[in-house]
Amino acid sequence: MVHRDTEMTQTAPFPAQKPAPLPQSFYLRPTLDVAVDLLGKQLVRIESNGDLTTGIIHEVEAYIGEDDLGCHARSGRTLRNEAMWGPPGHAYVYFTYGMHWLLNAVTEAEGFPAAVLLRSVIPRNGIDRIRTRRKPQPDHLLTNGPAKICQAFAIDEAHNHASLYHPAGALTIRPGLAVDPAWIQTSARIGLNTVPEPWKSIAWRFFIPPQHLKN
DNA sequence: AGCACGATTAACT
C-alpha cells in the first residue's frame, strides 16, 4: 500500500516515520486525566486508498458516567450511545442536529460509560484534502469544531466502535507535540444549554490556545 | 403516532 501526502516536506513513507498509536492502557484511566493528556496528540486518519490526514488535538471535553446529566449516558444504554459502555480506546461516533457527526474517544473500564469529545484540531498533514472536503474558508476555521473535524477527516458512522489504538486502524491517535501544562485552560462544556447544574457549568472543557502550537 | 430538541454549523441582520 502506498501512502500519499500533500505536504511538500514529507519525504519518508507513512507510517514508518510516525510513532505508534497510544496504547489502549492510555484510555483505561480517569476520563479527566485522559482528556488533559489528549491535548497535543495527533489524530491520524488513513483512508483505504492510503490518503493521510492528521491534526494536533487542542480542545476536548469530558463526559463521565450516567450521573453526568450532560452526557448521553444519562438516559441509559441505547443503540446510539452503547459505544461509551464498550472497551476504552475505541471511537464513539454519533449523529446530531440532523446533519453532523461527532467523534469521541471512549475512556475508563468496559461497562462504565465515559468518553472524551474531540472539539478542535490544527491540521498537520493533508490540508489540501481538508480544504476540498470543507467549504472554502480561512485555514484556521477548517477544523475548529467537533463536526468540522469529522467532515474534514471523513469520519462517520463507519467509525463508531472502531479501535483508536490498532496500528493499522483507519483512525488512530498518536503522540504529537510536547505540551507545557501552563498552556492548558479550562471552561464549561459548550452547547449544554438545557442541562441542569452543576453539570452545565462544570469545567470539563480543556483547551490550548492555538498560538502555543505554532511549531 | 406525534413531537420537541440536540455535545453544531453557516449564513444572516
Place this chain on the structure above:
DNA sequence: GTTAATCGTGCTC
C-alpha cells in the same frame, strides 16, 4: 447578535 438547516432519538399521548 439571531436563526435555518435537517433528522434520529427519546419522551409523551
